[in-house]
Amino acid sequence: MTPRPPNATAASLLGFLHDGPMTGWDLVQTAEARIGGFWSLSPSQVYRELAAMAQTGLIAAEERGPRERRPYRITEEGRAAFAGWVERVPEAETIRFPLLLTIGFGRHLAPGRLAAIVRRHRAVHAERLAGYEAQRAAWDAAGGAPTPYAAATLGFGISYERAALEWFDGLPAEIVGDGGRRTGDGAS
Amino acid sequence: MTPRPPNATAASLLGFLHDGPMTGWDLVQTAEARIGGFWSLSPSQVYRELAAMAQTGLIAAEERGPRERRPYRITEEGRAAFAGWVERVPEAETIRFPLLLTIGFGRHLAPGRLAAIVRRHRAVHAERLAGYEAQRAAWDAAGGAPTPYAAATLGFGISYERAALEWFDGLPAEIVGDGGRRTGDGAS
DNA sequence: GTATGATATTCCAAAGTGGAAGGTCGTCCG
DNA sequence: CGGACGACCTTCCACTTTGGAATATCATAC
Numbered sequence: 001m002t003p004r005p006p007n008a009t010a011a012s013l014l015g016f017l018h019d020g021p022m023t024g025w026d027l028v029q030t031a032e033a034r035i036g037g038f039w040s041l042s043p044s045q046v047y048r049e050l051a052a053m054a055q056t057g058l059i060a061a062e063e064r065g066p067r068e069r070r071p072y073r074i075t076e077e078g079r080a081a082f083a084g085w086v087e088r089v090p091e092a093e094t095i096r097f098p099l100l101l102t103i104g105f106g107r108h109l110a111p112g113r114l115a116a117i118v119r120r121h122r123a124v125h126a127e128r129l130a131g132y133e134a135q136r137a138a139w140d141a142a143g144g145a146p147t148p149y150a151a152a153t154l155g156f157g158i159s160y161e162r163a164a165l166e167w168f169d170g171l172p173a174e175i176v177g178d179g180g181r182r183t184g185d186g187a188s
Numbered sequence: 189m190t191p192r193p194p195n196a197t198a199a200s201l202l203g204f205l206h207d208g209p210m211t212g213w214d215l216v217q218t219a220e221a222r223i224g225g226f227w228s229l230s231p232s233q234v235y236r237e238l239a240a241m242a243q244t245g246l247i248a249a250e251e252r253g254p255r256e257r258r259p260y261r262i263t264e265e266g267r268a269a270f271a272g273w274v275e276r277v278p279e280a281e282t283i284r285f286p287l288l289l290t291i292g293f294g295r296h297l298a299p300g301r302l303a304a305i306v307r308r309h310r311a312v313h314a315e316r317l318a319g320y321e322a323q324r325a326a327w328d329a330a331g332g333a334p335t336p337y338a339a340a341t342l343g344f345g346i347s348y349e350r351a352a353l354e355w356f357d358g359l360p361a362e363i364v365g366d367g368g369r370r371t372g373d374g375a376s
Numbered sequence: 377g378t379a380t381g382a383t384a385t386t387c388c389a390a391a392g393t394g395g396a397a398g399g400t401c402g403t404c405c406g
Numbered sequence: 407c408g409g410a411c412g413a414c415c416t417t418c419c420a421c422t423t424t425g426g427a428a429t430a431t432c433a434t435a436c
Contacts (some may be wrong), residue, residue, distance in 0.1 A: 007391085008286055012254040015293045025415055035292060040287040042394060047416060054340050070416090072294040086296050089305050090286035092312060097226040098278030100198055102345060103222060103313030105203045106337040108274050117277050124280060149294040156288060167344050195422090213384050230425060257384075288402060383432075392423070401414075406407100 006058065009041050010049040010086040017074040017080070024050055024070070034150075037132075037157050038093075047083065053078065106175060115177035122168040123178060129161035194246065196278075197229050198237040202246065202270040205262040209250060212238055213257065222338075224315050225320075225345050226281075243268065294363060303365035317349035325350040 006014060016022065016030050028043045029051070035041075050072060053059045058078035062071045074082075099121050106114050136145075136154060145151035194202060204210065204218050215238070216231045223229075238260060243249045246266035250259045262270075287309050294302050324333075324342060333339035 006320075008289055009392095010298075012289055012293075015296070018296070023415085028415090035289060038288045039281055040282055040284065040393095042392095043415085044394070044417080045392075048392090051417090065228065083296065086290060086293050087301065089308060090290045091281060092309075093285035094228050095226055095281060095283050095348075096196075096228060097281035099281065100226045100341045101196055101200055101223060102274060102278045104337055105274050106339050106340075107269065107335065108203070108206070113275065120277060147295065148360050149292055151365055152294075152359055153288045154291050155358065156285075156352075158356040159351045160283075160348070163347045164344075166262075167347040170343065171340055172336050175340055197423095211384085216384085231384085232386080232425070233423075236387095236423090237384090380435085381433090384430080386429075387418090387427085389422085389426100393421080395420095396418085398417075399415085402412095404409105404411085406409095 004056075006053070006081050006085055007049075008039065008061065008085075008090075011044055011082055012039065013046065013049055013053070014074055014078050014082040015086070017059060017072065017078070021071040021072055021073040023072070026071075036155075038153065078144075103175065111174070111177055114175055118168065118176055122165065125161050125164045125168065129158065129165065131162060132157045192244075192339065194241070194273055195237075196227065196273075197233055198241055198246075199270055199273040200227065201234065201237055201241070202262055202266050203274070205247060205260065205266070206270070209259040209261040213260050214259075223341075257307045291363065299362070300364055303361055304363055306356065306359065310353065313349050313352045313356065317346065317353065320345045320349060 012031060013027055016027055017093050022030065024043075025075070028046050031041055031046065032037075032066060050059065054061055054072065055076075057075055058081050059072040075090050099117070102117060103111070103114070117186055132154060136151075136158065139145040139151070139154075145154070200219060200223055201215055204215055204222070209367050210218065212231075212235050219227075219229055219234065238247065242249055244265075245263060246269050247260040248263050250261060265325065285307070288304060290297070291302070297305075320342060324339075324346065327333040327339070327342075333342070
């Protein structure tokens with residue numbers, strides 16, 4: 001019952017609940033859409049944090065709706081906890097990039113194999129960038145992003161993916177293979 | 189005793205052990221220097237993985253040297269396990285960037301507070317970039333990087349940090365504050 | 377010799393992760 | 407009408423990871 005300070009996942013849920021009561025499933029969807037790009041979380045984590053916060057009074061369950069849907073609303077204690085969290089200097093980001101491990105140990109791989117792996121990863125980044133840019137274009141068409149804050153987080157995603165693609169395209173022949181320079185893939 | 193497939197941390201240790209026997213501490217240092225930038229790990233993880241791999245025969249402990257130092261060497265089973273790991277298509281990277289959460293919830297913060305937080309984070313990235321570029325300069329001065337693989341992983345760090353800095357510098361006044369545009373910080 | 381600090385390793389409680397299982401509801405077809 | 411199916415929504419749990427505290431060893435200075 002002693003409300004330990006919320007972790008970043010829990011605090012984010014509190015943040016979303018400022019806009020009104022939501023069920024666990026609503027929050028799963030919202031979180032995926034709004035912060036999924038730079039904060040990984042799974043449904044079970046969402047439900048666990050909700051249960052814990054309901055225990056400690058940061059949120060309160062309203063009566064159940066249809067299909068076990070149980071809306072939660074944020075309490076005053078929850079608002080206070082969120083305010084305390086958002087005020088703090090956030091920690092540095094953590095990146096875990098397995099592909100860089102594979103490249104770092106590249107001398108243990110057949111050149112063609114490494115090139116194939118790199119190509120697959122490049123495609124993933126190209127796709128993500130396309131998704132982000134589509135989002136930005138949609139906002140532009142609608143007269144601007146909902147908030148400058150949303151625009152900033154999306155902007156990070158775009159900067160990051162562009163940098164990644166440039167890095168991919170600058171890799172040397174030892175890694176992408178001599179055949180990797182062919183003109184396909186893009187044009188045509 | 190059934191050697192479950194090594195995770196990325198364990199596999200990296202096996203990779204380093206290809207260059208000869210090393211103690212746990214050596215590996216802590218090596219890992220921090222070689223993969224610390226894109227693969228977070230702590231000393232206790234290194235020792236735990238070493239103990240587990242010694243159990244399952246992927247590495248073997250040699251007799252102790254001075255000061256409890258216990259060198260491990262890779263076994264044939266270990267080489268096989270590493271070869272199997274490095275051959276796989278690595279997973280997508282995971283990024284957890286708490287600062288973006290704070291910015292995303294920026295409307296709940298006083299503008300000056302958010303600006304101060306952002307400025308602090310920018311400084312961290314500037315410092316990291318400087319470190320990476322110093323490394324690259326040192327390699328250039330010495331006639332090139334040790335391997336194209338090391339050059340590629342360092343190159344990613346440089347691309348990433350440069351992109352981050354450009355993103356910081358493109359943030360709007362709502363986030364960095366109107367006073368954030370002052371010319372200080374850099375020149376002078 | 378002993379205090380101090382850097383080196384080196386172990387241990388463990390707590391948190392996080394992901395997947396399996398279970399329950400509820402709409403809908404489609406016989 | 408009813409029952410099978412699949413999508414939706416939630417809970418549970420075993421396993422892994424994390425990071426910090428505790429411990430031990432050695433070098434150096436005083």
